[in-house]
Amino acid sequence: MVADLFDVEHIEIDAEANLDLVRKLDIRSTPTTLFLDSRGVEVGRAVGAPKREQVATALAALR
Amino acid sequence: MSQVFSKESIQATKSISIDARGPRFSALLTVLVLSTALVTHSLWVVIAQAIVFAIGAFRGPQFTPYAAIFRTVIRPRLKGEVPTEDVRPPQFAQSVGLLFALTAIVGSLTSVPLLFTIALSFALAAAFLNAAFNFCLGCEIYLLLLRLK
Numbered sequence: 727m728v729a730d731l732f733d734v735e736h737i738e739i740d741a742e743a744n745l746d747l748v749r750k751l752d753i754r755s756t757p758t759t760l761f762l763d764s765r766g767v768e769v770g771r772a773v774g775a776p777k778r779e780q781v782a783t784a785l786a787a788l789r
Numbered sequence: 790m791s792q793v794f795s796k797e798s799i800q801a802t803k804s805i806s807i808d809a810r811g812p813r814f815s816a817l818l819t820v821l822v823l824s825t826a827l828v829t830h831s832l833w834v835v836i837a838q839a840i841v842f843a844i845g846a847f848r849g850p851q852f853t854p855y856a857a858i859f860r861t862v863i864r865p866r867l868k869g870e871v872p873t874e875d876v877r878p879p880q881f882a883q884s885v886g887l888l889f890a891l892t893a894i895v896g897s898l899t900s901v902p903l904l905f906t907i908a909l910s911f912a913l914a915a916a917f918l919n920a921a922f923n924f925c926l927g928c929e930i931y932l933l934l935l936r937l938k
Binding site: 740741742745748749752755756757775779 | 804809872875876877878928929931932933935936938
């Protein structure tokens, strides 16, 4: 769905290849979705596969 | 919540993704098989389940007979978006199941029925959580264990 939004980028990160990051950000299970603003600051996260509405709400809050 | 990310330090995904609904269906069959084993105290039923766990643990959960049933019978009947997940956590969970099944087999072969019952109960409880609530205990442990490295 992010593909439809020109100002949002979706990046997949392999947790196992980035264990330092996993510890630093306290990721406990996969998948975890982090919502970042334009400065790269985390503004929210969804643990487990995020529902479509969850993504929409989180992105709307960023605008 | 003030972590600033830089893309350069991040590695991209390179793992295999599977249909996330598959493991849950497999867990349902596992619950049926393990509860049958528990009630009948049948060693052979546990051995059969151990073989399924072994395939799931060594080849991957998408290669078990349960997954084959999911693909051919269940999946064509499911509608909506296909949720995917990384194969590694559920694969690890299969190896945890295998460990409990092997423990139960050892308990049976050495005539320690309590070990048989306890090991099977743990495996059954984990499979039940997965089937009923889509909560995969082994998967949850997986990343936490990796973090300790």
